Amino acid sequence: MRKRIVFTGGGSAGHVILNLALIPHFRKEGWEISYIGSVNGIERDLISKVDGVTYYPIATGKLRRYFDWKNVKDPFKVLKGTYQAYRLLRKLKPSVIFSKGGFVSVPVILAGKLNKVPSIIHESDVTPGLANKLAIPFSTKLCVTFKDTVKHIKESSKVVHTGAIVRDEIFKGSKEKGLKDFKFQQTKPVLLIMGGSLGSKKINEIVRASLQELLGFFQIVHICGKGNIKHSLHQPGYKQVEYLTDELPDVLAMTDIVISRAGSNSIFEFLALKKPMILIPLTKEQSRGDQIINAESFKKEGYAEVLQEGNLTKEGLVNKLEEVLQNKEIYLRNMEQYEGDFSVNPIISLINEVSK
Template structure:
């Protein structure tokens, strides 16, 4: 009797951080002969990012942490999305649903639970977001990126966060050549997330004369945030963002300056790239980046500079301190259990669907 092909549904969306870890799993899943499908929304970023596997669209509401009439109307969207998910899952009959978070995952997980389809959740941040909190009780396993008290519960397992394999395949010489850097000075990579980080950009601009004496700098400033007044330096390259060639630029970098979103910092960990993290402040977030950064600093993977303390002088001093401890940090990161998040998560999936 021929073995039935295994089938998995991936879900997650609303931001790239809820999609790219899922996509990091796809090549290996396909290589193992698994039929992979994605459930997302038609108007979410997942629709534009998901390629090469079937995509199924549903409705999804968003529950906000503040009073809003949309919290009422979006409840109906969640129930509509659950009904749509149930119909899709009944047709697909997957062996497993893997949910990465974001509010599109809520109706999918709820529908899977009603249909008795096993669910694995993954949480990237130090503490779970609201969508995952609404799904936790319905999951058989919860993969965690951070070694918190929750990671030692019966259903939880410390995995780290999945990252794209191509990020690890960069070539330093190619990166230096693409940036027209000689390699004589250390390369500082600066990035502030998909939208950029104005506070980081402003501090870098103010300190640039000093920084370019020490480093060759590649700066991903965010959409619409280029500074035309900074053109012309042999030691400074600025981009809004970078789609092609980023693995080579990562390979060329010696240290990084960044926000502390989970995807970015776990890429740094896998690359063994020491970073100075400037977390998004509590006034602009639920505080997850502050907790992420604190954990990485405690583990010896990064240094932290709070945004309220960020200025030109503090930035230069903090980057110099990072450079002084670079070699020690690279060694610590090389011994991390969380660094190989992709393999760790795949092992949990394979174990739960009986794939060798």
């Protein structure tokens, strides 16, 4: 009988990337693939471009750690989403659910438990996010990137250390194609700037204020987020894009240095491709502090430098970039020492083991 898998996860690109890495394998193996996500989340845009996957939207509420009047009505959205997911799972009858986290995943994992469908959750960061914390008690297994994550999980028997996972297509980029598509020179270094899938107002402002100084050293690809392109700044050597999908492997292939947030998925991709980084993690006011821990971990290993957003200035950014460019070979040597293989195989094996 043909096996069926339901993927879930959303709210940001980081909660979709691993699913995108896994889907081609299960499609090749002949599984029936469905995806349960939010109505208007970024996951819907990303999954809509993937062949062989049926997308089902459900209601979802944002889970906040701070006071907001929306906290009063959002639990009802979660309940509605759980009911919708429950009915979908009864119809789809999946062999297993795989969740990458995010707000939309909680109703799906809970509905899976109610339908007696085994589920696997993946946590990329050292400490689990709020959505995963809520979902773990209803899950079958929890995959983790960092071994230290087990210290933060009460149900430690569920934890499986699978290490960092990187999409195969990330390794298939062409430097020559990237340079040609962006009309860049062969001889000048390329700087890639990523403020997260939704963009970063502070990073965008500082980069644009520093643009003339930066263009003296680099050609720049600036991923600035949806609706954040500043058309008055178009000039040779500076390319603004809202988001990259199919072009990303080619852009990464031509990139020499990356400025980025410190989400686990992205920084491990940069490590796998040996791209020295300047990491600007989300502040504790913007997040639970997981990116700060990720960034400091990479700095300790000699893969990256860290600029806290509160200390981010035009002068500080330019000076840090000069430093990283001058010491590029040191970062590359450190990255060569990393022992992980970035393979999806441990997770694929676990899914096959857990599926009904």
